[in-house]
Amino acid sequence: QKEVEQNSGPLSVPEGAIASLNCTYSDRGSQSFFWYRQYSGKSPELIMFIYSNGDKEDGRFTAQLNKASQYVSLLIRDSQPSDSATYLCAALASGGSYIPTFGRGTSLIVHP
């Protein structure tokens, strides 16, 4: 069973701080990883994806991938109260089916 593990949180950070969200995955053959943000009662919206080892930056967001450790993270710099949401990590299956497996999400609370 392919699994994606996330700490459900909540992770509470003060406004302006860096929020660090982590994810591990079991399928060593997974090629691509996605971070989605989901506000309460809404559907997931894509933040960014990463498929190469190392860091990928997009504005205040940085995704980090370490395939040897099967570890993905998302850093949010200068956190804002509007960043308060659940962050979902997804790993794209190996073998060509391209079916993603989602973690249960980490709840982030940014307090003023």
Added chain:
Amino acid sequence: DTGVSQDPRHKITKRGQNVTFRCDPISEHNRLYWYRQTLGQGPEFLTYFQNEAQLEKSRLLSDRFSAERPKGSFSTLEIQRTEQGDSAMYLCASSPRGGNTDTQYFGPGTRLTVL
């Protein structure tokens, strides 16, 4: 609006009734996915289509669940003889083509409540 749309947004039904949900993907997207999401969990994959072909359906939750995409455009998800455990958010997503960098875009979801 060029995003993924779903209809209805909310559905309340009685146990034992059949329900059908519709998803209209982004127009140029070939792939269409269905997920179920319950409170505190991530989306759970159900099935997906490449154009009109249903490429994976073994993860539909039971034989009460079925999906179609007859012309490769919109899709429907039907649940027969609904049970209270079917209460959840049903999400549809579409993506352009598959592949390692293929990103999925989600619709607003249909929230099902089975009484």
